[in-house]
Amino acid sequence: MESKYWDPKIETMKLEELKKIQLKRLKEVIKRVYENNAVYHKLFKDAGLKPEEIKTLDDIKKVPFLTKDELRKYYPFGLVCVPMSEVVELHASSGTTGKPVVGTYTKYDLDVWSEVMARIMYTAGVRKEDRYQNSFGYGLFTGAHGFEKGAQKIGALVVPMSSGNTLRQLQLMKDFETTAIGCTPSYLAYMAEAAEKKGYDIEKDFKLKVGMCGAESWSDEMRKKIEDKWGISAFDNYGLTEIIGPGVSVECEEHDGLHINTDHFYVEIIDPKTGEVLEPGEKGELVFTTLTKEAFPSIRFRTKDLSILIEEECDCGRTLPRHVRILGRSDDMMKVRGVIVFPKQIEEAIMKIEGTSENYQIVKYKSGVMTRLKVRVEPEPVFKGDKNLLAKKIQQEIYGILNLTVDVDVVNIGDIPRSTGKAKRVVEE
Numbered sequence: 351m352e353s354k355y356w357d358p359k360i361e362t363m364k365l366e367e368l369k370k371i372q373l374k375r376l377k378e379v380i381k382r383v384y385e386n387n388a389v390y391h392k393l394f395k396d397a398g399l400k401p402e403e404i405k406t407l408d409d410i411k412k413v414p415f416l417t418k419d420e421l422r423k424y425y426p427f428g429l430v431c432v433p434m435s436e437v438v439e440l441h442a443s444s445g446t447t448g449k450p451v452v453g454t455y456t457k458y459d460l461d462v463w464s465e466v467m468a469r470i471m472y473t474a475g476v477r478k479e480d481r482y483q484n485s486f487g488y489g490l491f492t493g494a495h496g497f498e499k500g501a502q503k504i505g506a507l508v509v510p511m512s513s514g515n516t517l518r519q520l521q522l523m524k525d526f527e528t529t530a531i532g533c534t535p536s537y538l539a540y541m542a543e544a545a546e547k548k549g550y551d552i553e554k555d556f557k558l559k560v561g562m563c564g565a566e567s568w569s570d571e572m573r574k575k576i577e578d579k580w581g582i583s584a585f586d587n588y589g590l591t592e593i594i595g596p597g598v599s600v601e602c603e604e605h606d607g608l609h610i611n612t613d614h615f616y617v618e619i620i621d622p623k624t625g626e627v628l629e630p631g632e633k634g635e636l637v638f639t640t641l642t643k644e645a646f647p648s649i650r651f652r653t654k655d656l657s658i659l660i661e662e663e664c665d666c667g668r669t670l671p672r673h674v675r676i677l678g679r680s681d682d683m684m685k686v687r688g689v690i691v692f693p694k695q696i697e698e699a700i701m702k703i704e705g706t707s708e709n710y711q712i713v714k715y716k717s718g719v720m721t722r723l724k725v726r727v728e729p730e731p732v733f734k735g736d737k738n739l740l741a742k743k744i745q746q747e748i749y750g751i752l753n754l755t756v757d758v759d760v761v762n763i764g765d766i767p768r769s770t771g772k773a774k775r776v777v778e779e
């Protein structure tokens with residue numbers, strides 16, 4: 351019988367055994383970066399740390415954190431730990447808020463990446479028989495390339511579609527009988543809308559079963575909308591250029607947190623204010639250490655993403671620790687009249703109300719010196735009720751979650767710009 355797990359040994363290994371592997375690899379990577387990279391060497395030296403002082407996993411607390419600012423400071427290749435001639439591929443983030451982060455890979459790094467990608471896609475149900483439409487944007491971004499490597503490692507058929515050109519996506523999805531797709535959740539929702547508009551019968555015309563969604567924050571309510579529209583299971587996954595790209599963690603069929611590939615990525619949760627390491631169950635910032643990467647090891651990288659660690663075994667049988675879905679990026683955090691607001695909380699409120707679509711926008715504006723929020727929402731195409739009443743209900747739901755009154759406008763269908771990649775949910779006016 352086909353195994354439920356891509357790598358049964360690692361995925362169901364006892365935590366104590368896994369920790370032995372982690373410790374061995376941690377010692378190796380700390381020694382490697384100290385000996386081969388001037389920046390890390392100086393960072394460790396300034397912290398008074400010698401590699402041989404790492405004797406237990408707990409000793410990682412002696413290692414200084416790495417921040418996004420530092421990565422920018424050593425742009426582009428300052429943290430590369432191998433001769434550049436060993437580097438065979440690179441990727442970069444968009445760099446919208448400064449210089450991009452450049453990820454470099456040796457041949458071995460690409461093997462690791464393919465392996466962790468295969469593992470996360472297999473966990474979501476992608477198999478050799480599947481036809482996988484890769485609708486993440488190709489280019490410098492990690493997304494499309496990681497998923498392509500993973501799908502091919504499983505042996506699935508890859509359709510390297512990239513993002514955009516939506517009607518062609520749908521035509522080929524039908525013709526090729528695509529069974530799995532990867533893209534941002536907002537784009538998958540938009541594709542369903544475009545399919546309906548074009549007159550497709552989603553149930554009859556398409557064979558889609560699995561959606562690998564990621565690269566943006568999305569709520570469980572949004573997931574439900576996508577799953578209902580397409581008749582699929584949609585799986586959240588997590589990763590970032592600073593660590594490897596996608597491949598860090600993924601949901602299993604239980605949809606109760608994301609399993610972290612902790613044999614390759616050591617995870618900690620810290621208090622974002624003090625840097626103190628927190629226990630499983632406590633909410634804080636995710637920090638990762640790449641245990642096996644050669645070209646660009648990240649040591650205690652602060653992600654700014656808020657989550658909670660779960661160490662208990664999952665009902666799926668996997669022992670790999672989990673983190674809950676990202677609660678919010680500290681970069682996305684807004685402070686409105688003293689209240690901390692994450693866009694995802696507003697999305698959750700909107701989608702709890704019947705009659706709303708997945709098309710919405712949060713407008714940030716200044717009234718005097720105060721920052722205020724306004725929300726624009728499109729109704730479902732079938733919505734026939736009173737728009738003002740719908741707006742009122744959304745406003746009450748947001749108040750219920752945030753204890754904050756936000757103006758809500760129910761706008762006409764088509765008023766909110768659609769996105770084929772990462773949706774721009776928050777705009778400033």
Ligand SMILES: [Zn+2]
Nearest residue numbers: 602664666668
């Ligand atoms: Zn599980």
